[in-house]
Structure formats: C-alpha cells, structure tokens
Amino acid sequence: MHIVVCAKQVPNPEAAFSMFKVDEQAKTVIPASGLQMVMSPFDEQALEAALRIRDAGIESRISIMTLGPESARAVLKHGLAMGGDDGVLLSDAALQDGDAYSTARVLAAAIGKLGGCDLVLTGRQAADWDAGVVGCGIAELLQLPVITFARDIKVSDRTVRVERVVENGFDVIEAPLPAVVTVSNELGAARTPTLRETMRAARKPVVMWPAADLGLGSGEVGAAGARRVLDRLFVPPRKGACDLVDGATPEEQGLNLAQRLLGAKLL
Amino acid sequence: MSLRGVTVVAELAAGTPTGLSRELLGLARRLVAEIGGQVCAACPGADEAAAAELIAYGADKVYTAGEPALAEYDSDGWTACVAVAVREAGPAAVLIGHTTSGADLAPRLAFRLGAAVATGCVAITLESGVLRFTRPCYGGNVRETISFNTALKVATVRGGCYDALQHDPRRAGETITVAFDKTARRARVLERQRDSGADVRLEEARVVIAGGRGLDGPEGFEVLAELARELNGAVGASRVPCDLGWCPHSMQIGLTGKTVTPELYIAVGISGAGHHMAGCGNARNIVAINTDAEASIYKDARWGVVGDYRKVIPALVEAIRELRATQGRGKA
Ligand SMILES: Cc1cc2nc3c(=O)[nH]c(=O)nc-3n(C[C@H](O)[C@H](O)[C@H](O)COP(=O)(O)OP(=O)(O)OC[C@H]3O[C@@H](n4cnc5c(N)ncnc54)[C@H](O)[C@@H]3O)c2cc1C
Ligand SMILES: Nc1ncnc2c1ncn2[C@@H]1O[C@H](COP(=O)(O)O)[C@@H](O)[C@H]1O
Numbered sequence: 001m002h003i004v005v006c007a008k009q010v011p012n013p014e015a016a017f018s019m020f021k022v023d024e025q026a027k028t029v030i031p032a033s034g035l036q037m038v039m040s041p042f043d044e045q046a047l048e049a050a051l052r053i054r055d056a057g058i059e060s061r062i063s064i065m066t067l068g069p070e071s072a073r074a075v076l077k078h079g080l081a082m083g084g085d086d087g088v089l090l091s092d093a094a095l096q097d098g099d100a101y102s103t104a105r106v107l108a109a110a111i112g113k114l115g116g117c118d119l120v121l122t123g124r125q126a127a128d129w130d131a132g133v134v135g136c137g138i139a140e141l142l143q144l145p146v147i148t149f150a151r152d153i154k155v156s157d158r159t160v161r162v163e164r165v166v167e168n169g170f171d172v173i174e175a176p177l178p179a180v181v182t183v184s185n186e187l188g189a190a191r192t193p194t195l196r197e198t199m200r201a202a203r204k205p206v207v208m209w210p211a212a213d214l215g216l217g218s219g220e221v222g223a224a225g226a227r228r229v230l231d232r233l234f235v236p237p238r239k240g241a242c243d244l245v246d247g248a249t250p251e252e253q254g255l256n257l258a259q260r261l262l263g264a265k266l267l
Numbered sequence: 268m269s270l271r272g273v274t275v276v277a278e279l280a281a282g283t284p285t286g287l288s289r290e291l292l293g294l295a296r297r298l299v300a301e302i303g304g305q306v307c308a309a310c311p312g313a314d315e316a317a318a319a320e321l322i323a324y325g326a327d328k329v330y331t332a333g334e335p336a337l338a339e340y341d342s343d344g345w346t347a348c349v350a351v352a353v354r355e356a357g358p359a360a361v362l363i364g365h366t367t368s369g370a371d372l373a374p375r376l377a378f379r380l381g382a383a384v385a386t387g388c389v390a391i392t393l394e395s396g397v398l399r400f401t402r403p404c405y406g407g408n409v410r411e412t413i414s415f416n417t418a419l420k421v422a423t424v425r426g427g428c429y430d431a432l433q434h435d436p437r438r439a440g441e442t443i444t445v446a447f448d449k450t451a452r453r454a455r456v457l458e459r460q461r462d463s464g465a466d467v468r469l470e471e472a473r474v475v476i477a478g479g480r481g482l483d484g485p486e487g488f489e490v491l492a493e494l495a496r497e498l499n500g501a502v503g504a505s506r507v508p509c510d511l512g513w514c515p516h517s518m519q520i521g522l523t524g525k526t527v528t529p530e531l532y533i534a535v536g537i538s539g540a541g542h543h544m545a546g547c548g549n550a551r552n553i554v555a556i557n558t559d560a561e562a563s564i565y566k567d568a569r570w571g572v573v574g575d576y577r578k579v580i581p582a583l584v585e586a587i588r589e590l591r592a593t594q595g596r597g598k599a
Contacts, residue, residue: 013405013406013542017405017406017408017541020405020408020409022409029405029409099383100374100384101378101383104378124523125386125523127406128404128405129404129405129411130386130387130402130403130404130405130406130407130522131386131404132370132374132386132387133374133377133384133386135374136371136374136375136378137374137377137378139375140374140375140378140379141378145343145453145454146342146375146454147342147454148342148367148370148371149367149370149371151516161457164367165367165516166340166367166368166459167366167367167470167517167525168461168462168517169459169460169461169462169517170460171456171458171459171460172456172457172458172459172460173342173454173455173456173457174454174455174457175453175454175455176453179454184523185506185510185523186509186516189510227383227415227416227417228383228385228413228414228415229413229414229415229416230411230412230413231399231412231413231414232401232410232411232412233409233410233411233412234409234410234412235408235409235410236403236409236410236548238566238567239553239566239567239568239569240566241569242555242565242566242568242569242570242571243569243570243571244560244565244570244571244572244573245570245571245572247572249582250574250575250578250579250581250582251582251585251586253572253574253579253582253583254572254579254580254581254582254583254584254585254586255582255586255589257554257570257572257579257583257586258583258586258587258590259586259590260570261531261554261570261587262590262594264552266474266530266531266552267498267587267590267591
C-alpha cells in the first residue's frame with residue numbers, strides 16, 4: 001500500500017484568538033510572534049489513520065505531502081517523527097497564495113508525479129481557512145472515488161471501508177482503491193512522536209519539487225491559478241453587552257435568571 | 268458576466284424539504300428577483316409530493332432522478348445527478364445546505380463543473396452585479412467575504428441565516444426527470460447507523476442547552492437534561508465532551524459540528540471559543556453559565572450567571588417551576 005497524506009501548516013488553531021490580528025487593509029491574518037506553526041489537526045489525524053492502517057498489519061509506505069513556504073518543512077518533519085516514511089515539499093514562489101482550487105491541482109499533479117498511490121488521506125478541512133474543499137478536489141481531478149468525514153478507515157484487498165460521520169450517526173461506505181478519504185476529529189487523537197522516531201526521522205528522505213517539476217504552467221498554480229478573490233477580511237462584531245444576573249446565592253441567581261427569561265417570553 | 272438563475276440542492280426529511288432547504292429556496296427567490304432567471308431545485312430522490320412541496324416553497328422547476336434509491340444521500344449518485352441538473356438549468360449559482368451531505372457534494376460538484384465553491388457561508392449578497400460570499404474562517408474568529416472568477420459559483424450555506432418563504436400551494440412549477448449515469452457509482456453505502464434517543468432535533472429545537480468541559484463528566488448532561496425537559500429543549504455540547512466520550516459526537520455544536528439557531532441557547536461550562544460560537548452565535552438569546560467571570564462566552568451572551576452549574580441549574584429549574592405555578596401555566 002502506498003498512502004499519501006496531505007498535510008498543511010497552519011498557525012496553531014488552539015491558540016487564544018488574542019494571538020491573531022486581522023489587517024483589514026492588507027486582508028491578511030497576522031499571527032503574533034511566538035505563535036506556533038503546526039500541522040493542521042485534522043491532517044495530523046489523517047496521518048494517524050494511515051499509521052493505524054499500518055498497525056493493523058497492512059504493509060504500507062506512508063508519504064507526507066505539503067504545499068507551502070520553505071518553513072512547511074517542519075510539518076514533514078513532524079509527520080516523519082510520527083511514523084511517516086518520506087516527505088514531499090511543494091514549495092516555490094509561483095506556488096504561493098493559491099486557493100483551494102489551485103492547491104488541489106498542485107497536490108493532484110504531485111501525486112501523479114509520485115506515480116499515483118493506493119490511498120490519499122486529507123483532513124476534513126484545514127484549520128486556517130476552514131474550507132474543506134481540497135480533498136474532494138483532488139479526487140475529482142484524479143477521478144478517484146472519495147469518502148469524506150471518516151472516523152474509521154479499514155483497508156483490505158483493494159477496497160477501503162470507511163465509517164463516515166453524518167448528523168445523527170454514521171454510514172459505512174466501501175470504495176475500490178485507489179481512493180481519497182478525508183478525516184474528521186471523531187477518528188480520535190493522533191499519537192505524539194516518540195524520541196526514537198524523532199531521531200530516525202532526521203534520516204528519512206524528503207524531496208522538494210517546485211511548480212515547474214509538476215508540469216503545471218505558472219498561470220495554473222498559486223495566486224495566478226486561483227478562482228477565489230478575497231474581497232474583505234474582518235473580525236465579526238460581538239454582542240458584548242452581557243447582563244450579569246446577580247444574586248447572593250445560586251437560588252437567587254436561578255430565580256433572577258428565570259425572571260429575565262420570563263420577561264423576554266422565553267419560558 | 269451576466270448572472271441568471273439559481274439552483275438549490277434540496278434535502279428531504281421524512282419526504283418533505285428540510286428547514287434548511289426551504290431557507291435556501293427563500294434566499295434563491297430573493298437573488299433571482301435581482302439577477303433574473305428561475306429558481307430550480309435539484310432533489311435526486313424527490314417524488315411527486317416532495318416536488319410539489321419544493322414548488323410551494325419557491326422552486327419554479329424541480330429536477331429529480333425519480334430514484335427512490337437516491338432518497339438518502341449517496342455521494343457518487345447525487346454528484347452525478349445534480350451535475351446533470353445543473354448543466355441543464357445553467358444557473359449562476361448553486362446553493363446547498365451546509366450539512367454533512369452538502370459539504371461532501373459541493374466541492375465535488377464545483378470541480379466537476381469548472382466552478383468554484385464557498386463552504387459554510389453565513390451571507391450571500393449581490394453587490395454591483397457580483398455575488399459575494401461571507402463565511403467564517405480561522406476557527407470562527409474571522410469572516411472572509413469572497414467572490415469568484417468562474418461563471419458558476421457553488422456555495423454551502425449554514426442553517427438559520429435566511430428565512431423560508433410562506434408555503435404557497437398555488438405556486439406553479441414543473442418537474443423534470445433527469446437521467447444520469449448509474450455506473451458512476453463507485454463508493455457504496457453498506458449500512459446507515461443512526462443514533463436513537465434525542466427526541467428534539469438539535470437543529471430544529473427552539474431551546475438548546477449545551478454543555479462543555481466545565482460539566483466535568485457525563486453526569487453533568489443529566490443535570491442539563493432536567494432543564495431541557497422543563498424547557499422542551501434539546502441538549503448539545505462543545506467538542507470537548509464529545510471527544511472525551513461524555514456524550515455522542517452527534518451532539519457537537521460548532522464550526523465542525525452542528526449549526527443551531529434557537530430562540531434560547533444556554534451554554535453551560537463552555538468558554539466560548541470561536542470554533543464553538545461559529546455553530547451557535549446566531550442564536551437569538553444566549554445565556555452563559557460559567558464559574559469564570561472572565562470567560563469569553565460573556566462577550567456573546569445576553570445574560571450571564573457566574574457560578575457553579577451544579578448549583579445554578581437545579582436552582583433555575585426550581586425557579587422556573589415556581590414561576591410557572593404562580594402564573595398558572597404549564598410547561599411550554
Ligand atoms: C480545528 C478545530 C475545530 C474545532 N471545532 C469545534 C467545534 O465544532 N465545536 C466546539 O465546541 N469546539 C471545537 N473546537 C475546540 C475549541 O477550540 C475549544 O477547545 C472548545 O470549544 C472548548 O470547549 P469548552 O468551552 O467546553 O472547554 P473549555 O474551553 O475548557 O471551557 C470550559 C469552561 O467551563 C467553565 N467551568 C468549569 N467548571 C465549571 C462549573 N462547575 N460550572 C460552570 N462552568 C464551569 C470554565 O470556567 C471554562 O470557561 C475545535 C478546535 C479545533 C482546533
Ligand atoms: N497547502 C496544503 N498542503 C498539503 N495539504 C493541503 C494543503 N491545503 C489543503 N490540504 C489538504 O486538504 C485538506 C482540506 O483543506 P481545505 O480544503 O483547504 O480546507 C487539508 O486538511 C489537507 O489535508
């Protein structure tokens with residue numbers, strides 16, 4: 001089995017929002033200095049899913065692929081320390097500032113350059129723009145079946161069987177390989193790298209491909225290939241006028257709140 | 268670029284359009300009033316009765332595959348069928364509910380049709396002839412407004428952002444059966460497991476009581492259930508209790524969970540992270556119950572109680588009962 005896990009580097013989404021600033025003029029989000037850049041959490045879980053397939057006894061080569069600035073190399077390092085086998089860094093000036101569309105094109109082309117694979121795993125959405133588009137995009141471009149929002153993935157004999165999260169439960173879906181699966185947090189926590197794996201990771205191979213190596217023209221990638229135009233970026237206003245219900249005891253607080261609700265015809 | 272027509276992908280529950288599908292038809296009508304063209308509904312599993320309902324809620328044309336097998340969402344089947352309908356209808360935009368089905372369908376459809384897609388939108392506006400899509404990003408802390416340089420735009424829209432039209436059975440429309448390539452189906456649904464329980468659906472409840480890490484264990488949800496029974500509400504959760512196994516994941520509210528827009532949202536032991544507020548920030552009235560007076564949730568709340576939920580909630584339940592008794596009223 002050759003599994004490709006697509007992983008994006010994002011500013012730590014668990015950080016308090018005070019660690020971010022929005023420059024409305026420049027239409028960018030500026031992470032405060034000291035804010036960590038991390039592998040997007042759902043992508044970490046996608047890699048976890050790949051490692052669980054291997055743990056289940058399916059011999060697997062796990063490649064981690066990221067598109068981003070040179071600093072995104074850190075994501076590959078982390079993935080290799082978690083247990084991945086090799087890394088692909090897609091980085092050069094032409095590839096920057098793309099959208100979900102151009103990103104999917106580049107990743108699909110890079111998977112092609114790897115000679116294809118049996119299973120592509122992505123996160124359900126990247127934790128910066130929260131789009132949830134690239135996984136399905138890769139599948140459509142490569143004309144592969146896709147199953148989204150996986151909470152469990154089992155591979156056997158040229159098929160993949162996925163438990164797919166829906167509003168009130170899950171579906172069990174089976175598709176022939178090769179296929180694309182996007183992973184949701186219901187899969188469970190990703191493992192943390194052990195010291196031993198981290199030491200080994202330093203010797204694992206990482207290739208870096210610029211756009212030109214992928215057979216894509218400069219008009220097809222990055223900002224030039226994007227279909228999305230960012231018109232405005234802003235912090236939504238918050239209500240900010242909370243009426244703190246007083247009361248010396250919980251009983252008084254409960255009563256005062258009940259009266260407020262009654263007054264607003266909410267009871 | 269001239270814009271004309273909007274196609275809505277409609278989902279059914281128990282054979283009738285879901286609340287969100289009706290909201291999208293309402294939004295579509297409003298948009299075509301400006302850009303012209305028709306409102307089409309693509310609903311692969313619609314039978315005659317469902318098609319009539321879609322028309323009564325605003326569709327001029329309903330595209331169906333007339334396939335009972337497509338009544339429930341199936342990624343390959345719906346993508347193939349909706350793609351055919353959209354090619355025939357030729358709209359400027361396709362609107363889809365931001366459900367697990369819609370979030371699966373929209374990007375596939377967009378790539379297949381050479382379009383672009385905005386997911387999880389909270390507003391779609393027309394400004395000097397350009398369709399603009401506003402959506403939360405960065406964990407719900409930021410909003411982006413985007414447009415696209417493709418002729419066709421696809422969007423998924425969160426629940427509760429737009430009003431449905433009045434049901435009008437006199438509205439006229441036609442139903443078109445589309446043929447699609449059944450061999451397109453590669454991923455097969457083997458089984459559909461559904462949670463039982465939850466008597467009031469979260470997305471449709473007028474009152475939602477949600478619990479977070481502050482409940483400190485699964486027992487906390489029993490305390491919330493007591494209040495929910497009193498208010499005829501549904502119980503939801505932040506992601507933490509779901510991840511910790513205190514409650515099922517189907518109760519998760521937020522950016523990656525459900526979107527709810529009740530009249531009353533009572534957040535208990537929830538700090539108010541952007542990820543969470545993205546799923547409940549549009550509730551009419553938010554009450555926060557939290558031990559920490561500095562919790563961020565108070566910035567979004569209309570009323571707040573600073574205190575331990577274990578004491579405050581039972582007291583609230585008691586007070587509601589007493590108030591109702593003195594007012595001579597029963598349960599809502
Ligand atoms: C990519 C991504 C996606 C996410 N998606 C979602 C999502 O969809 N939905 C979601 O909810 N989260 C989501 N999260 C998680 C989110 O960032 C927060 O971590 C989470 O919402 C916090 O949950 P909480 O408020 O229950 O817990 P905490 O932030 O730990 O807050 C617990 C609160 O309980 C209070 N408390 C403690 N004891 C008591 C008591 N006895 N009585 C009353 N109050 C008490 C505390 O003061 C505190 O404010 C996501 C995170 C990531 C990274
Ligand atoms: N720049 C990137 N590099 C690698 N993988 C990516 C990149 N952008 C998106 N992905 C993958 O696609 C998934 C969905 O991303 P998005 O559509 O941007 O929300 C992510 O969870 C990743 O697995």
